[in-house]
Amino acid sequence: MNDVPQRTDSDRLAALGYHQELRRSLGVLGNISMGFAVVSPVVGLYAVAQVGMAVDGGAWVWALPVCLLGQLLVVGVYSELASQWPLAGGAYQWSRRLAGPSFAWMTGWMWQFAVMFANTTVAYLAAPWFFALFGATPTPPQLVLTAVGFMLCCTLVNAYGINLLRGFVSLGIAAEAVASVGVGLALLLFFRVHGFGLLLDTLDAPAATGSSDVMSFLAVIAVGGWAFIGFDACVSTAEETKDAARQVPRAMRWALLSVGAVVVLNAVSVALAHPDPARVVAGTDLDPVTTAVTTGFGDWSAKPFVVVVLVSFTACLMASQGGAARGLYSLARDGVFPFAAQVRRINRHKAPIGGLVAATLISCAALPLGLESTAIGSLITFGTAATFLPFFLLCVAALVARLRGTWRPAGEVSYGRWGTPLNVLAVLWTGLEVANICWPRAVLAPPGAPWYQVWAALLGTGVVTVAGAAYLLVKRPQRLMRDGDPGEGRTDELAPAVL
Template sequence: MNPTPPRPPASGDAERLAALGYRQELRRSLGVLGNIAMGFAVVSPVVGLYAVAQVGTSVDGGAWVWALPVCLLGQLLVVCVYSELASQWPLAGGAYQWSRRLAGPSFAWMTGWLWQFAVMFANTTVAYLAAPWFFALFGAVPGPAELVLTAVGFLLACTLVNAYGITLLRWFVSLGIAAEAVASVLVGLALLLFFRQHGFGLLTDTLGAPAATGSTPAMSFLAVVAVGGWAFIGFDACVSTAEETKDAARQVPRAMRWSLLGVGAVVILNAVSVGLAHPDPAKVVSGEDLDPVTTAVTAGFGDWSAKPFVLVVLVSFTACLMASQGGAARGLYSLARDGVFPFSAQVRKVNRHQAPIGGLVAATLVSCAALPLGLRSAAMGSLITFGTAATFVPFFLLTAVSLTARLRGTWRPAGEVSYGRWGTPLNVLAVLWTGLEVVNICWPRAVLAPPGAPWYQVWAALLGTGVVGLAGLGYLLLRRPQRLMRDPDPQRPLGDEPAPAVL
């Protein structure tokens, strides 16, 4: 299929959506700042740092922080590809909608299936990581079952907020970002400038962690890169709310870029400041300190800061979960309105608040279904790799199909954003990064699971992606949902879009 000459853009977002084959059913009320907030909250700097700081330090000592800029640069490559796609097709359910226009129906359906489960399992991880902070408010030490039940409670509470629509969700997410400003930027700068206890040489010292875990420095660093990718996946929430964002073709790519850069800068700042302000990082390596961030904060500011800091972190986790759950629900809505998802008639329902209530219920049920991974023992490292693997597989598939379409000449970026002659090299690098990271994350490592953890925690990433992939393949072969897919752009052939402004 050859690209066709451009035509003038639609006069507004609703008209643009109609030209892509859909009615405006969700409330379009987000500006660019609201869209950035959604991406910033999922996964937020606080959530990203707390998820990986203890695991990273225990595996690679103070040198673990260098995995973060590697992951940030890799994800910026993915954002370049996403920006061209989101600008041309500003639709909720980006992975599914874009691959429909770049590849065949079967591949598109499978990509959408994998992506939706990736987001829902990411919600599982966030809810589980939030649970200990609830108990920390009361000074209690929970068991594995209590953590799982509390995570279920978080998921249900966030479902209720999401059910009241994008306006209430935006307010809660804004509250979470305000908490981020206190817990991340101000605290991080204060620790770095006033409470530093170590020289910068600590950032190149593994503290004997690789030897203690029976690994090598190179393998330990790769393990940290595997979990570090978790901190830089939230930008896709900007795409999930594209049909609720004004001037989405221009603003969604901008929001993805700024949310990723903002999260990246704050996560790296705080990773460095926590490491340098921690009174005894060797205790994290030995497993004596399972919460290095709080230890660094209370050592610097005093014991009085423990409870307020825990409350701020808990608010940040809750806002993150709300935003991520909202993104999952909108992706399911995008699949279900085409009738290609199980129980589509129920999943595609929108309530009187113009919220995708069917998708919310379905997303919550699936997220809860993965929580039994943590019933027998603590599962932080396992759930991080599980959620990260599920996310990076669709990243790889989408960047790969985009590159294939470029090389075949069946796709020429034709939205507001195009990287011109740099687009193909950037796309190649994005494919290499995501492909290597998928292998790295799915590689079973006992070092990322607690001592004596059951085998399925060690293999969580590979098992999770395998089960979801096989279930999707089975549904594809038995029910053949791809037959229900209509022409994605019934009024114009692919590539018949406004001429891009080359960046």
């Protein structure tokens, strides 16, 4: 019998060029909880239900299975990558091994700003629910200040390390999952007021917006993709997950499937239990989810429902903020992000405090946009486009590397000969969704919205891309990356630092 020593997670990390600095204490359930919280069925449904129904009536729900299937293709590609290179900052780390330093840096830059601005949006959208607990109507400055408060509270929890974060997030998603499934089933079984034929009825929404049935459905798919992003938060905590090469791919798959099932259930339930979906199409009901719940359960349910939504937004923000911090940490420890020596620091709780502070500052810096509601709408549109663009770039990089023979999946997860066709489909899906989201549509903007909100996806991604390209040309961070040991090229000031 051969006594072959088993490689530990720290050994695997060292083989990839890094020291174990973060606390590795998450099991597969803890990793799933991070992905579930960021994808968040309640947050996702609230982001898309009103727009989806207004654009395509009851038939909008069919966009959700399409988006879920497309995102499962992306998870397939991500699984092969995460199992071979289980590193925080996956988009950056993987693309540098697939396509080289410059491409990797731009991919990581785009992904980071997408996540940080998404955190801005989540914090801002959570603020009104705080005032709803007290029946108060906030002013725009009050919403912004409350959003800052949410952001700082979540920062404090994140600063105490992965174990406290896991505890808060797990409690949040437990409450959200039970409430979501319970409310969805109750609406469907006991408070349904329409037949299932409503799910095939556009309620003349395309005609009302001057669009065709096909174009309206494509617009809903563009919006629906927002409900199924965030599973890559499982990758962000890869260096804190035990047996990450096996468990992270599993966690991504289960997080997306579980959230997808709950989102589809609740979308169908809300549509069928809504007393008058035509009001949503007409634009007189801007909150169909709350309308369906309070109509079915009665007015007494309003406050408990507000609590569930508030908890869901808070758990989503905590987990997403933690993912953003770990992505910045991954870039900064290679010295390729501005102020890298400070951003790459960890504290005595083994939390990436430098990345956490940087992510919080950038997210909060965008919150004053909330003083103008149309600007926040632009931020949401940009965030969706900027999230799908790194998906697309990474899937393209993986496919090109496969076809060139420079990458053959060698991790715990490999789809063999099926990997290439799956990768092709993932490229087609993400490419379609990037073009679909960036296509300027007045129908997805509020009535009378300024031109820049209609073009927000293209403008936002363009600005971030140009800024990243300028930094790349001036500072040349790609020179610090080498094809060999990722740790090479780091200066002494970027050595492991603990506060």
